[in-house]
Amino acid sequence: MTASQNTNAPAPVEEVGLTIDGVEVSVPKGTLIIRAAEQAGIHIPRFCDHPLLAPAGACRQCLVDVAMPDREGNLRAMPKPQTSCTMTASPGMVVNTQHTSAVADKAQHGMIEFLLVNHPLDCPVCDKGGECPLQNQAMSNGNATSRYADVKRTFPKPIKISTQILLDRDRCILCQRCTRFQDEIAGDPFIALQGRGGGAPGQEVHTLHAQQIGTFDEAILDIAPLEGAHTDPAHTSEVVGPEGMGGITAGMIQTVGSAEVDSTGRPFASYFSGNTIQICPVGALTSATYRFRSRPFDLVSVDSIAEHDGCGSAIRIDHRRGTVMRRLSGDDPGVNEEWITDKDRFAFTWQAGPDVLTTPLVRNEETGELEATSWSEAIHLAARGLRGATDRGVGLLPGGRLTLEESYAWSKFARVAFDTNDIDFRSRAHSAEEAAFLGHHVAGSSMEVTFSDIERAGHVLLVGLEPEEEAGTIFLRLRKGMLAGTVSVSTIAPFATRGSTKLRARVLTTGPGGEAAALASLTSPADAGAAGAAGDTAQVAEALRADGAVILVGERLALSPGGYTAALALARATGARLAWVPRRAGDRGAVEAGLLPTLLPGGGPSPTRRRASTSPPPGRCPSSPSARAATPSRSSRPPAPATWEDSWSADSTWPTCPIPPPPSGRSRTPASWSSSRCDAPRSAPTRTSCSPSPPRPRSPAPSSTGRDAPGRSVRSSPRACAATPA
Ligand code: SF4
Ligand code: FES
The missing domain is CATH 3.10.20.740 (Ubiquitin-like (UB roll))
Structure with a gap:
C-alpha cells in the first residue's frame, strides 16, 4: 500500500x-x-x-x-x-x-x-491631538526643543479633496500611507505625491515647498484630460501652489458642498477614501464631520458591526454624552482587516438628526395631523387597527435590516398574532425561486466560504453581484487576492463596471435577465454562446473546476428566472462552492428567523437534507440546532435536487413533528411559539418523543416565470416542530 x-x-x-x-x-x-x-x-x-x-x-x-x-x-x-x-x-x-x-x-x-x-505643531487645535503617532513619538523619541528658527512652510488650508475629507498639507509628513492605500488597496489612486524632487516638470521652480500630497494634476502627471470635464480653473477652484505658483494642485478654503475636483475635473472619488483619515499618522487628513467636534480623550469607544451591508465589518463607534461623534474601522483580520467603506464610516449622522422620531406619532382623525403620543396608546391603536384588518388578511414586510432577535419577534408575531405565513423580509425584487433557494441552500447552513477563502479561492465567479457597490469587504478581499495572484475573477454582467475593471475581472457579457442562460452555458461549455465568447466561457468553466473555486450570487439573480437553479447546477457540476451574498445586514438573520412564507425559525432544511436525519434524537426537534448538528456534514449529504421545484415537492418525506391541535375555541397557535417546546430537554427533562408527521401541505407552485404572481397568496401551513412530552 x-x-x-x-x-x-x-x-x-x-x-x-x-x-x-x-x-x-x-x-x-x-x-x-x-x-x-x-x-x-x-x-x-x-x-x-x-x-x-x-x-x-x-x-x-x-x-x-x-x-x-x-x-x-x-x-x-x-x-x-x-x-x-x-x-x-x-x-x-x-x-x-x-x-x-x-x-x-x-x-x-x-x-x-x-x-x-515644517510641521505647524498645532496639536492643541488638531483633531489628531491625543491619538497622534507623530505627537507620541516626538515625545518618546524626539528632542524636547527644536533648533529650527526659520519660517515654516505653509499652505492654504484645508483642501477639500472629497465631500468628507479635508487635507491640511502643512501637517503632512509625506509618509504616503494615504496614496499607497488608494493605489494598492482601493484601486482609486486619486491623490498622489506631487512635486517630487523640488518642483514640477516643465517648471523652473525648485524649492523645498514643492513636494506635497495632492489630487491629480494633469500638468504634473501627464494624464489625458477627462472627456467633458471642466478644465477651466474658474470651474474648479483657485489654483494655488507653493509660493503662489500655479499648476501644482488646487486649494480650497470651503469645507462644505460638492467634492473638490482636480485640474482635469476628476473628483476624489472612492468608496473607501475614509480609511486614509484613519491611517494618516498625523492630522493632515481629517474628517469633515468630525473636524473640531471633539477630543479623543472625551470619547467613549464601543466595538460594533457595520450595518450598511451584509459583510459584518468590525467598526468602533466613538460617542460623547449620548451622541455618536465618529465611526472608525475595527480590526478584524478574519473579516474586514482594518478597512471599511465610506458608508460604514460616515453614514451615521442621521441617528442624531433633529427629524429622528423619538416618540410614537398618531394621526389626529379630526385635523389629519400627526401628534406625539405614549407608547401604550400607540400600541393600543395599532393593535386595534390590525385586529380590524385581520379578516381581510394581514401581510408583514419587516425588511432586511433587523437584528436576529427582532426578526424572530416579527416571525413569531406573524404566526402567533395573525396565524399567517404572509411575512417576507424581501421588500425588493424577489422570486419564489429565490425563497426556495434560501430555504434549500442558506437556511440552517454554516458559513462554508469565509473572507479568507475568497482571497485564496483560485477563481471566483460573480453572478447578480457587484461587490464594490454591495459588499465592500468582499471587493477589497478579491482585489487583494487578485493583486497577490491567488484569485482571478469573472463576472456575468452586461458590461465591465468600474469595480470589475479594478478586479481585472473577465466579463461574460450578458443582458439583464440572461444570467440563467449564462450559468447554463458554463455548466455545459459546449453550448457556449449565450454568454460572452465561447473561449471565455470554457476558460471560466475550467477555472471553476479547480480546487477552492467559489460562485458568489447576489440578490439580483432573483430577476433572472431559473438563475438560482442554474447556479446550483453549476456548483454541482464543477464542485465549486456556492455562497449567497445578502445586501442588507439583517438578511441572513431574517432567513434563519423565518421571515419568509416558507420558513420557520431555525431554518428550513430541504427535504433532501432532512431525509438524512429522519429520526432525530429523542427530545430534539429536527429543526433545532442540536438536531441539525446530528445531520451529516454537507460534503457527505446527497447532492442538491436538480431543480428548485424538486426541493419543495418532496413533502411526503418531510419529517416534521406533529403540532398538538389547539383546544377547541382557541386560535390555532403552534405550541412551539408559546411554550418553547422545541427546546424539549429544558421544558420536559424526563421523557420526550418526536415522530414524523403526516405530509406537509404542498407549497404553492410558483408562476412559470419563477416570480410570485401579483396578488396571489403565498400562505402555507406553519411547520413548527414541537417535541411533545410523553
Ligand atoms: S497619510 Fe497623512 S501624513 Fe502620510 S502622506 Fe498622506 S496626508 Fe501626508
Ligand atoms: S521608513 Fe520605516 S517606518 Fe517609515
Whole structure:
C-alpha cells in the first residue's frame, strides 16, 4: 500500500534566526525586521510602515543599527542605520534598535527633528491631538526643543479633496500611507505625491515647498484630460501652489458642498477614501464631520458591526454624552482587516438628526395631523387597527435590516398574532425561486466560504453581484487576492463596471435577465454562446473546476428566472462552492428567523437534507440546532435536487413533528411559539418523543416565470416542530 500524498498540506516555512537587542528571534523567511522586533516585544517607532501596505521606506523613522555575517561568517556592521520596515531578516543578523544602540537612537531623534521642521505643531487645535503617532513619538523619541528658527512652510488650508475629507498639507509628513492605500488597496489612486524632487516638470521652480500630497494634476502627471470635464480653473477652484505658483494642485478654503475636483475635473472619488483619515499618522487628513467636534480623550469607544451591508465589518463607534461623534474601522483580520467603506464610516449622522422620531406619532382623525403620543396608546391603536384588518388578511414586510432577535419577534408575531405565513423580509425584487433557494441552500447552513477563502479561492465567479457597490469587504478581499495572484475573477454582467475593471475581472457579457442562460452555458461549455465568447466561457468553466473555486450570487439573480437553479447546477457540476451574498445586514438573520412564507425559525432544511436525519434524537426537534448538528456534514449529504421545484415537492418525506391541535375555541397557535417546546430537554427533562408527521401541505407552485404572481397568496401551513412530552 502506498501512502497517498496530501497535496493540500501547507508547504514547510523556512525559518530565519536573528538577534534583536540581544533577544534571539526565529521568524519565517522574508519577515521584515520591524515585524520580527514586534514578535520579540520590541517597539520601533514608525510612520509610513503599515502591516497591510507594501513597504515604502518614506519617513526614515524606523532606523536601526544592523550587522550581518559576511561570507566568512564574520559579523560586519552596516556603515549607516537601516530602515527596519524595508529590510528583511536574514540568518545571523544582529539588530540593535534605539534601546541598545546610541547610533540608532540619535538617527531617530534626527528624523523626528527633520519631520517637525515644517510641521505647524498645532496639536492643541488638531483633531489628531491625543491619538497622534507623530505627537507620541516626538515625545518618546524626539528632542524636547527644536533648533529650527526659520519660517515654516505653509499652505492654504484645508483642501477639500472629497465631500468628507479635508487635507491640511502643512501637517503632512509625506509618509504616503494615504496614496499607497488608494493605489494598492482601493484601486482609486486619486491623490498622489506631487512635486517630487523640488518642483514640477516643465517648471523652473525648485524649492523645498514643492513636494506635497495632492489630487491629480494633469500638468504634473501627464494624464489625458477627462472627456467633458471642466478644465477651466474658474470651474474648479483657485489654483494655488507653493509660493503662489500655479499648476501644482488646487486649494480650497470651503469645507462644505460638492467634492473638490482636480485640474482635469476628476473628483476624489472612492468608496473607501475614509480609511486614509484613519491611517494618516498625523492630522493632515481629517474628517469633515468630525473636524473640531471633539477630543479623543472625551470619547467613549464601543466595538460594533457595520450595518450598511451584509459583510459584518468590525467598526468602533466613538460617542460623547449620548451622541455618536465618529465611526472608525475595527480590526478584524478574519473579516474586514482594518478597512471599511465610506458608508460604514460616515453614514451615521442621521441617528442624531433633529427629524429622528423619538416618540410614537398618531394621526389626529379630526385635523389629519400627526401628534406625539405614549407608547401604550400607540400600541393600543395599532393593535386595534390590525385586529380590524385581520379578516381581510394581514401581510408583514419587516425588511432586511433587523437584528436576529427582532426578526424572530416579527416571525413569531406573524404566526402567533395573525396565524399567517404572509411575512417576507424581501421588500425588493424577489422570486419564489429565490425563497426556495434560501430555504434549500442558506437556511440552517454554516458559513462554508469565509473572507479568507475568497482571497485564496483560485477563481471566483460573480453572478447578480457587484461587490464594490454591495459588499465592500468582499471587493477589497478579491482585489487583494487578485493583486497577490491567488484569485482571478469573472463576472456575468452586461458590461465591465468600474469595480470589475479594478478586479481585472473577465466579463461574460450578458443582458439583464440572461444570467440563467449564462450559468447554463458554463455548466455545459459546449453550448457556449449565450454568454460572452465561447473561449471565455470554457476558460471560466475550467477555472471553476479547480480546487477552492467559489460562485458568489447576489440578490439580483432573483430577476433572472431559473438563475438560482442554474447556479446550483453549476456548483454541482464543477464542485465549486456556492455562497449567497445578502445586501442588507439583517438578511441572513431574517432567513434563519423565518421571515419568509416558507420558513420557520431555525431554518428550513430541504427535504433532501432532512431525509438524512429522519429520526432525530429523542427530545430534539429536527429543526433545532442540536438536531441539525446530528445531520451529516454537507460534503457527505446527497447532492442538491436538480431543480428548485424538486426541493419543495418532496413533502411526503418531510419529517416534521406533529403540532398538538389547539383546544377547541382557541386560535390555532403552534405550541412551539408559546411554550418553547422545541427546546424539549429544558421544558420536559424526563421523557420526550418526536415522530414524523403526516405530509406537509404542498407549497404553492410558483408562476412559470419563477416570480410570485401579483396578488396571489403565498400562505402555507406553519411547520413548527414541537417535541411533545410523553
Ligand atoms: S496626508 Fe497623512 S497619510 Fe498622506 S502622506 Fe501626508 S501624513 Fe502620510
Ligand atoms: S517606518 Fe520605516 S521608513 Fe517609515
